[in-house]
Amino acid sequence: MVDLSVTLPGMELDNPVIPASGCFGYGREFADLYDINILGSFVFKGTTKEPRFGNPTPRIAETPSGMLNAVGLQNPGIDVVVKQLAYLNRYFRKKVIANISGFSIDEFVYCAEKLNDVEQVGIIEVNISCPNVHGGGIAFGTDAKSAAQVTKAVKAVAKKPVFIKLSPNVTDITEIAKACEDAGADGLSLINTLLGMRIDLKKRKPLLANKTGGLSGPAVFPVAVRMVYQVYEAVKIPIMGMGGVSSAKDVLEMMMAGASAVQIGAAGLKNPYIFKEIIQSLPETAEKYGIKRLKDIIGAGH
Amino acid sequence: MAEKFTVVTNINIAKDVFLMQLYGNTEKITRPGQFVHIELPGFFLRRPISVCDLNGYKMTIVYKVFGDGTQYMSTLPAGTVLDVLPGLGNGFDTEKSGARPLLIGGGVGVPPLYMLAKRLIRDGKRPAALLGFNSADDVFFKEEFERLGLKTVVATADGSMGVKGVVTDALDQFAFDYIFTCGPLPMLKAVYEKTDADGQYSFEERMGCGFGACMGCVCKTQKGYKRICKEGPVLKREEIVW
Ligand SMILES: Cc1cc2nc3c(=O)[nH]c(=O)nc-3n(C[C@H](O)[C@H](O)[C@H](O)COP(=O)(O)OP(=O)(O)OC[C@H]3O[C@@H](n4cnc5c(N)ncnc54)[C@H](O)[C@@H]3O)c2cc1C
Ligand SMILES: Cc1cc2nc3c(=O)[nH]c(=O)nc-3n(C[C@H](O)[C@H](O)[C@H](O)COP(=O)(O)O)c2cc1C
Numbered sequence: 001m002v003d004l005s006v007t008l009p010g011m012e013l014d015n016p017v018i019p020a021s022g023c024f025g026y027g028r029e030f031a032d033l034y035d036i037n038i039l040g041s042f043v044f045k046g047t048t049k050e051p052r053f054g055n056p057t058p059r060i061a062e063t064p065s066g067m068l069n070a071v072g073l074q075n076p077g078i079d080v081v082v083k084q085l086a087y088l089n090r091y092f093r094k095k096v097i098a099n100i101s102g103f104s105i106d107e108f109v110y111c112a113e114k115l116n117d118v119e120q121v122g123i124i125e126v127n128i129s130c131p132n133v134h135g136g137g138i139a140f141g142t143d144a145k146s147a148a149q150v151t152k153a154v155k156a157v158a159k160k161p162v163f164i165k166l167s168p169n170v171t172d173i174t175e176i177a178k179a180c181e182d183a184g185a186d187g188l189s190l191i192n193t194l195l196g197m198r199i200d201l202k203k204r205k206p207l208l209a210n211k212t213g214g215l216s217g218p219a220v221f222p223v224a225v226r227m228v229y230q231v232y233e234a235v236k237i238p239i240m241g242m243g244g245v246s247s248a249k250d251v252l253e254m255m256m257a258g259a260s261a262v263q264i265g266a267a268g269l270k271n272p273y274i275f276k277e278i279i280q281s282l283p284e285t286a287e288k289y290g291i292k293r294l295k296d297i298i299g300a301g302h
Numbered sequence: 303m304a305e306k307f308t309v310v311t312n313i314n315i316a317k318d319v320f321l322m323q324l325y326g327n328t329e330k331i332t333r334p335g336q337f338v339h340i341e342l343p344g345f346f347l348r349r350p351i352s353v354c355d356l357n358g359y360k361m362t363i364v365y366k367v368f369g370d371g372t373q374y375m376s377t378l379p380a381g382t383v384l385d386v387l388p389g390l391g392n393g394f395d396t397e398k399s400g401a402r403p404l405l406i407g408g409g410v411g412v413p414p415l416y417m418l419a420k421r422l423i424r425d426g427k428r429p430a431a432l433l434g435f436n437s438a439d440d441v442f443f444k445e446e447f448e449r450l451g452l453k454t455v456v457a458t459a460d461g462s463m464g465v466k467g468v469v470t471d472a473l474d475q476f477a478f479d480y481i482f483t484c485g486p487l488p489m490l491k492a493v494y495e496k497t498d499a500d501g502q503y504s505f506e507e508r509m510g511c512g513f514g515a516c517m518g519c520v521c522k523t524q525k526g527y528k529r530i531c532k533e534g535p536v537l538k539r540e541e542i543v544w
């Protein structure tokens with residue numbers, strides 16, 4: 001028997017498989033297909049202080065081995081989300097990870113405070129890396145000083161462990177990672193999407209209404225593995241690794257790079273059953289590589 | 303886990319238009335106007351295509367070669383097994399129909415209206431069909447609608463078949479009390495503006511997931527935002543914001 005369990009600050013997970021923010025809604029659509037209590041946990045859609053409609057459509061474009069999205073953080077606002085979370089335990093009994101975003105430090109703080117009393121939230125993931133909103137989000141994630149400020153401000157109010165979600169759209173991700181660690185982050189999530197663009201040949205215009213969008217899916221996997229590997233060497237706090245994961249082997253590879261748990265986004269939009277398929281095939285795949293406890297391979301690639 | 307469908311036939315029925323029959327578990331398809339999301343090897347995103355007809359476990363779709371994915375689809379031989387998410391979207395609500403609904407289709411907006419016509423007839427309604435295409439080469443399913451007993455009028459932009467012009471140029475040939483329509487956005491808008499009958503309009507949007515998880519396909523409506531893949535693709539006339 002392979003032991004799939006892993007640990008994150010404040011959370012014991014049955015397995016490391018966690019659907020990523022923005023790719024799983026609040027889980028309901030998936031709960032209609034199968035029992036989602038098999039998951040380690042899940043991260044719900046990025047939430048802001050005020051409700052947001054997001055960007056105009058088209059918001060989605062296909063790419064070789066992946067996709068661009070420019071959803072732009074569509075969400076009903078933290079107050080509504082907190083109310084809705086009361087119903088979550090009807091179809092998901094484990095702890096969830098909340099994902100918050102903002103356009104000012106006050107907004108991040110507001111959202112984090114609101115989540116303090118939501119029992120089912122185990123970890124707060126702070127998205128300072130969304131490439132699809134203007135004048136916020138990513139601006140905090142591409143500058144070490146701003147990243148540290150957000151971290152410090154959220155940590156000052158949050159009663160839950162805080163993970164900072166990092167952008168890959170930077171020259172040196174380890175610099176930002178270290179700044180967040182020094183500012184008190186309990187962990188790091190990486191990577192968010194890579195900034196990209198497609199042009200419609202017939203219209204001679206960018207395909208997305210927002211012009212640019214975030215690239216995710218298998219296309220980004222090697223970039224994500226590299227960044228998790230580098231950040232693992234630079235910090236001591238735990239990492240949730242993501243970016244292009246779409247098989248049990250990818251989960252193991254991400255963990256060997258240094259991830260304590262693994263998030264999956266785009267692959268689950270293409271195949272909603274993939275979380276179940278990966279969890280089911282993890283023991284057999286691990287055995288093939290002589291792994292008895294998944295915990296043992298975290299950072300094994302170093 | 304997602305359903306496997308086997309290609310039974312895949313034939314060219316008009317310029318760049320193919321009719322594909324697939325065999326598989328169709329139980330999740332409950333309404334006309336719903337779509338299936340088809341995975342194609344070598345393409346990351348699935349392709350949304352409307353259900354055109356249903357006969358037990360046999361499903362018909364009609365698609366136009368538009369880009370690389372549909373081009374690839376057109377080459378698939380019988381026996382190919384495809385991974386499909388069936389029965390997505392709300393579909394048309396036939397219970398809301400008047401006694402004499404007019405079905406207005408443009409190009410590859412026509413296919414879902416075929417299954418709709420069959421359901422309406424089963425429900426005791428008397429539907430008629432108005433089908434718009436660019437040119438005679440593009441026309442398909444005229445006879446199929448006629449065989450169901452529908453009064454069917456074709457409009458072509460170049461006048462090479464039927465009425466010369468767009469569908470709204472032929473509206474006066476029908477007496478109707480309700481509209482079901484599917485086609486390109488400018489056509490939907492023209493129908494909306496030139497008529498005042500109640501009705502249901504089927505929209506298209508680029509999709510990430512097709513089942514409500516990514517917020518990729520959202521549009522504004524009079525009743526808040528809706529996901530075209532989940533609360534759509536069919537919107538009631540009074541919900542639409544242009
Ligand atoms: C609910 C719904 C029902 C549809 N029903 C039919 C049908 O019955 N018959 C038919 O011929 N076509 C239908 N379409 C349009 C069809 O999905 C596109 O023509 C097809 O996806 C194009 O794929 P491609 O690879 O050839 O084009 P590409 O341009 O290479 O595709 C690239 C990406 O853009 C997406 N895309 C491109 N055009 C559209 C479009 N018009 N709508 C949505 N996504 C698009 C593709 O799915 C793919 O992800 C429907 C679309 C929707 C949303
Ligand atoms: C449609 C879509 C929406 C997303 N929304 C969010 C979001 O709201 N907040 C966030 O932190 N990340 C968001 N992401 C990024 C993912 O959580 C993840 O970091 C990224 O997609 C890389 O993983 P993947 O390659 O497995 O998709 C989104 C990604 C996609 C594809």
Ligand code: FES
Nearest residue numbers: 511512516517531
């Ligand atoms: S396509 Fe993902 S929500 Fe509609």
